[in-house]
Amino acid sequence: MPARGPGDRAPWESFELTMEHLIRTPARPRGREVDGFTLLEVLVATTLMGVLLVVLLQVLTTALRAQETSVDQIRALLVAEKVLQESCETQALAAATYQGRDSGFDYLVQVSPQFEVSNPHINQLVRCSLIRVTVSWQRWGQAKSLALQTIRTAVQKKS
Numbered sequence: 001m002p003a004r005g006p007g008d009r010a011p012w013e014s015f016e017l018t019m020e021h022l023i024r025t026p027a028r029p030r031g032r033e034v035d036g037f038t039l040l041e042v043l044v045a046t047t048l049m050g051v052l053l054v055v056l057l058q059v060l061t062t063a064l065r066a067q068e069t070s071v072d073q074i075r076a077l078l079v080a081e082k083v084l085q086e087s088c089e090t091q092a093l094a095a096a097t098y099q100g101r102d103s104g105f106d107y108l109v110q111v112s113p114q115f116e117v118s119n120p121h122i123n124q125l126v127r128c129s130l131i132r133v134t135v136s137w138q139r140w141g142q143a144k145s146l147a148l149q150t151i152r153t154a155v156q157k158k159s
Contacts, residue, residue, distance in 0.1 A: 069139065076135040076146045079105045084133045084148055087111065093129035093154040108134045114151065118158065125156045 037045075079102050087109050096111045110132045117126045132149040 065140075072137065072139055072144065073146060075103065076105055076137060076144075077148075079103055079107060080133045080135045080146060080148045083107050083109060083135075084131060084150065087131055087133070088150075088152050093127050093131075093152060095129075105135050105137045107136075110134075123158045125158050126153060127156065128153045 083100070083102065093111060093113065095113055097109065099106065099108045101107070111129050112132075113127055113129045115128050117128075118124070119126070128151060130149060130151050132147060134145055134147045136143060136145040138144070
């Protein structure tokens with residue numbers, strides 16, 4: 001084996017492990033390169049998520065109420081049309097007021113004659129009447145209503 005000089009050490013022989021080296025070598029780099037979030041960042045993110053959640057719930061609640069209101073109005077309109085059809089078919093279009101209840105909706109029907117024309121040659125009376133149907137209901141403690149009206153004519157034989 002050839003003789004070695006002071007600088008001729010093998011690589012495994014030059015490594016010195018001292019206690020000072022272990023203590024001074026940080027396990028992680030310091031500064032902005034640290035992984036993870038600070039407490040402040042977590043709190044800000046949580047607050048933003050909470051605010052967004054509250055806004056989203058309010059929007060959904062408003063949308064559901066609007067949908068329920070729309071469904072109520074459609075159902076009230078169907079009831080009003082049904083009552084209006086029945087009034088036009090069964091009434092002689094004489095002055096009358098009556099009320100009732102159908103599918104959870106209250107209704108009021110008002111028939112008021114507008115004019116009459118009689119033809120003496122054919123012994124008939126033509127009556128033109130205004131029919132007004134008002135449907136009402138309660139939703140969230142508030143009274144709601146919807147009104148339909150039409151003018152109908154009826155031909156009757158004179159008595």
